[in-house]
Amino acid sequence: MENGELIPHLFRMEYRKIVSVLAKYFGSPHIDLAEDIASETFLTATQTWGINGIPVNPAGWLYAVARNKAINQLKRNAFFEQSIAPEIKSTQSLFTSMVESDIDLSPGNINDSQLQMIFCICHPSLPREAQVGLALRILCGFGIDEIATAFLTNRETINKRLQRAKQKLRELEIAIALPQEPEMEERLDQVLTTIYLLFNEGYYSVSGQQPIRRELCFEAMRLCYLLIENQQTNKPRVNALLSLMCFHASRLDARTAENGELILYDDQDQSLWNSDLVSKGAYFLNQAASGSDLSAYHLQAGIAYWHTQKKDTAEKWENILQFYNLLLQLEYSPIAAMNRTYALSKVHGKEFAIKEAEKLRLEENHFYYILLGELYTGINNSSARVYFEKARELANTSAEKQIIGVKLDKLDQARPYNNSG
Amino acid sequence: MEEYLLLMRLDLLTKEAQPSPEQLQEYMKQYHDWVGGIAAQNKFNGGTGLSTEGKVIKTNNVITDGPFAEIKESIAGFISIKAKDFDEAVALASACPILQGAGNSVEVRKVVSVHNKN
Structure with missing residues (x-):
């Protein structure tokens, strides 16, 4: 890699x-201070490395500088005198060595701190989009501009959102810690939802810049892996996700052209x-199968597994259909309802699926018209065309309109064959 | 939307009427296709199939084995659904695959809510 x-x-x-x-060391009310010290550390690094070149162990160099800056900050800072350790203020050298040994930047403590931070950030008192924003900033190290790009908004909006969220953490004094059972179960679900949102933001948002979207996906996977590495949070549904x-x-x-x-x-x-x-996915799906827990993530992983098999077999679609049947019984969503109906067409034929699709009544949803267009393709191409055109009219983004355009083009290509029987 | 309980009854007693494991697997697929179709319309509240084991408790604390009524058909499962009226509930219930078997039945009952004076 170039410098x-x-x-x-x-x-x-x-x-x-x-x-x-x-x-973690300062406590959640002082996340801003931690961020400031980290930013200053990188500023110092940029200046020093620009003159002296990059040190042999850049990470170690950064940790040492960050630690020194933290110690200096604490020495200056009134909050330390009042709230952390008034009794040791008199002994400066003892204080310095104590803080030095407490600010533990070993790999083990880095992982523990990040894991505890996930639970703090995904606290149910914060709105979901604030959780995702904080996760990107604090757990993934994204810049404000990058987060704004990912959310298709501007710096100011993101800055305000993050400040409000941190304010809330301060007010409620949310601990940077792992929750204990039985609270763990519910809090873990919150964490998983946020991680999955982060992933979907990268995977499904059709706009936004490609490299950032990719990184969102891999960051979500990295955070999930942090949960798996810890015994307390290594549960079947985490592996399933x-x-x-x-x-x-x-x-x-x-899935992306040049x-x-x-x-x-x-x-x-x-x-x-x-x-x-694909094989990593299979490995974690296997890990997820321990115990009797059958979460929505298990079912979605089962569906995703079958999508890694490109060949259309009866077995593939029968399995996908059954997973969707169960998923919908656990939790309804329009997209699952539509995907189930598509699977149904693969198992029981398009005519049958059309009847079921018409019962879904999702008329405001452009994906519904894409589904109807797909189902009518080859059955009644002029109906299919009407549905695809309706979908294109309702689609929100130019990327979606482009995809629907591809489907309409295919319909044109297919027409001569259909007409000749 | 109102809530309706669908009680599925079939013959769990007669040996010859019991499905083979392969048949059972096929029946389960059909069952989940049916429930999945209701759930895809966002009209599924909950409910499930039942095991064939059970006890019946009568007055004077007389307990007998089996989930069995005096008639041949026992409750094999129940689901709760949302429907706008009885007609819709009956229409959804009538697609239940157990009705392909002679003598089986699905009973549709409207749930009376404490908040609902109807």
């Missing part, structure tokens, strides 16, 4: 570690599917 790439990469990697460890994300992510390279346009599943070059991620 130009190495430094931003290193900063992102190390920023989140330093912030988590320092924030990671499995699900591995299966989806295996198609990241195949010009950034989305390539639909059927048109993807299968040689670009990442077989390493």
